[in-house]
Amino acid sequence: MGMTMTQKIMAKHAGKEIVTAGELIEAELDLVLGNDITAPVALKEFEKMGAKNVFHKDKVALVPDHFTPNKDIKSAENCKILREFAVEQDITNYFEIGEMGIEHALLPEKGLVVPGDVVIGADSHTCTYGALGAFSTGIGSTDMAAGMATGKGWFRVPSALRFHLTGSLKPPVSGKDLILHIIGMIGVDGARYKSMEFTGEGIASLSMDDRFTIANMAIEAGAKNGIFPVDDKTLEYVKAHSTKEYTVYEPDEDAEYELTYELDLSQIPLTVSFPHLPDNTRSIDKVGEVEIDQVVIGSCTNGRIEDLRAAAKILKGKKVAKNMRLIVFPATQKIYLQAMKEGLIEIFIEAGGIVSTPTCGPCLGGHMGILAKGERAVATTNRNFVGRMGHPESEVYLASPAVAAASAIAGKIIGPDSV
Numbered sequence: 001m002g003m004t005m006t007q008k009i010m011a012k013h014a015g016k017e018i019v020t021a022g023e024l025i026e027a028e029l030d031l032v033l034g035n036d037i038t039a040p041v042a043l044k045e046f047e048k049m050g051a052k053n054v055f056h057k058d059k060v061a062l063v064p065d066h067f068t069p070n071k072d073i074k075s076a077e078n079c080k081i082l083r084e085f086a087v088e089q090d091i092t093n094y095f096e097i098g099e100m101g102i103e104h105a106l107l108p109e110k111g112l113v114v115p116g117d118v119v120i121g122a123d124s125h126t127c128t129y130g131a132l133g134a135f136s137t138g139i140g141s142t143d144m145a146a147g148m149a150t151g152k153g154w155f156r157v158p159s160a161l162r163f164h165l166t167g168s169l170k171p172p173v174s175g176k177d178l179i180l181h182i183i184g185m186i187g188v189d190g191a192r193y194k195s196m197e198f199t200g201e202g203i204a205s206l207s208m209d210d211r212f213t214i215a216n217m218a219i220e221a222g223a224k225n226g227i228f229p230v231d232d233k234t235l236e237y238v239k240a241h242s243t244k245e246y247t248v249y250e251p252d253e254d255a256e257y258e259l260t261y262e263l264d265l266s267q268i269p270l271t272v273s274f275p276h277l278p279d280n281t282r283s284i285d286k287v288g289e290v291e292i293d294q295v296v297i298g299s300c301t302n303g304r305i306e307d308l309r310a311a312a313k314i315l316k317g318k319k320v321a322k323n324m325r326l327i328v329f330p331a332t333q334k335i336y337l338q339a340m341k342e343g344l345i346e347i348f349i350e351a352g353g354i355v356s357t358p359t360c361g362p363c364l365g366g367h368m369g370i371l372a373k374g375e376r377a378v379a380t381t382n383r384n385f386v387g388r389m390g391h392p393e394s395e396v397y398l399a400s401p402a403v404a405a406a407s408a409i410a411g412k413i414i415g416p417d418s419v
Contacts, residue, residue: 002252004160005227006195009135009249013118021159021256029059030134031112032147033121035103035360036064040081042122045145054089055151061093061112062086063103066360071367101332101358104128104216104300109332111242115230116249120144120153125300125382127218130227131211133234133248137225158224160195161186162257165202167266172310172416175210176302176380176400178263179217180271184281185261192222194258197251202265203228208237209306216301217382220278270415272378273398276386284403284415294377295320295408296389297401298329298356299363302380305335307401312344314405314416315351321411326353327369333358353408365389371396378407 003011003018011019013027032054034042039062054060062082067075086094093112100106104125107113115133119126122144129136139153147153163182169175183190196218206214211228218226228234230248238246270284297303297311308330320326328348330336336358339345345355362369363381371377371390376397379389384396397413406416 002254004251004255005249019157023157026152029151030117031119033061034144036078037066038122038141040078041141042144045142051149054148057090058092063095065102067366102300105331114242114244114246116247124219125216127225128216130215130225133230158195160197160257162260163198164262165200167264168205169265172402174400175213177271178268179214180273180281181268183221183279188279189222193224196223196226198228209304275395287413290413293375294325295404296327296362296379297404299381301382303331305338308339308344311401311405312347316347318409320352320408326408328355378404380404
């Protein structure tokens with residue numbers, strides 16, 4: 001019986017010839033990730049376990065990104081916990097302000113994840129790294145503690161859904177539109193504890209930034225992970241960023257998939273997710289008249305350089321609507337610097353927006369962009385649950401950077417062709 005990409009990676013790390021869907025395994029870990037919200041809890045559990053040292057100082061990553069720069073005393077104390085543990089354990093991959101970034105953009109950029117890796121992170125969007133042909137998934141803080149101590153994790157091998165892609169997206173349609181379309185099609189529980197495996201010649205037309213965005217939001221369909229095959233674009237990215245050894249896995253020809261979805265990328269429309277679930281999607285021509293108060297461009301989903309370029313292309317020479325708040329968050333310091341060199345930061349500021357240091361702040365309703373009662377925001381983030389970005393009676397509409405930028409200019413949700 002054949003195995004999928006995910007199953008092959010899991011079998012290798014479990015020391016087994018073959019694994020099957022539903023099987024419980026113990027697998028070796030290549031990286032364990034925590035942030036300033038989840039890691040302090042994990043470190044308490046680490047201490048309760050009686051653990052004295054992490055299993056490998058190079059294979060633990062601590063990234064303070066959610067409430068940084070520290071928004072209050074509690075967040076400052078949490079970051080202090082991370083900092084002191086990193087010093088005590090001589091953690092190689094601890095990233096302080098000035099070198100930090102949003103974790104799921106930072107780790108690939110630093111070359112800490114490569115094809116064939118098994119990565120766990122105490123953050124649900126750890127599934128992002130499937131864009132590189134790795135198995136990566138979010139876990140709880142207790143599992144993070146166990147992973148840090150032992151270098152191993154328990155998993156139930158997921159069954160798989162195949163998304164077979166043909167054709168190519170028609171600009172300005174992007175990877176964000178594709179994944180919103182898929183989630184709208186299968187629902188927020190349509191891939192519950194399954195692997196979303198992408199195949200087909202259409203993948204070649206997707207940039208790495210597109211793939212990171214798509215894999216990032218696999219969890220919004222309930223998936224255990226999302227994963228792309230390793231092709232020339234993947235290898236080009238890996239060779240530019242990493243010095244780690246890597247292994248390329250391909251699915252067997254007789255790999256088993258519960259369902260196969262055929263998607264012609266040329267038919268994917270600009271897509272917007274309405275409150276209060278990511279699967280409440282509409283194509284741009286069916287949005288109607290939705291006035292907004294704030295636009296957020298950034299996050300681990302859409303804060304990469306291609307995202308900023310797409311937004312700047314729309315905003316160049318224009319102004320945001322009166323009383324509109326446009327907030328831009330480059331995902332890492334490196335991306336921020338690149339955006340400066342390309343003049344993108346200047347475009348955002350001249351358009352009437354503000355640009356912040358990398359942070360997860362507004363995405364989870366933490367800081368630097370909280371919504372008041374009755375306010376509406378278009379965001380390039382990944383979730384639009386009740387109260388996600390502020391008041392429980394506020395609303396979040398998920399969209400691509402191009403739609404978000406156009407909407408900032410109009411003061412209502414529109415496509416870039418309408419600006």
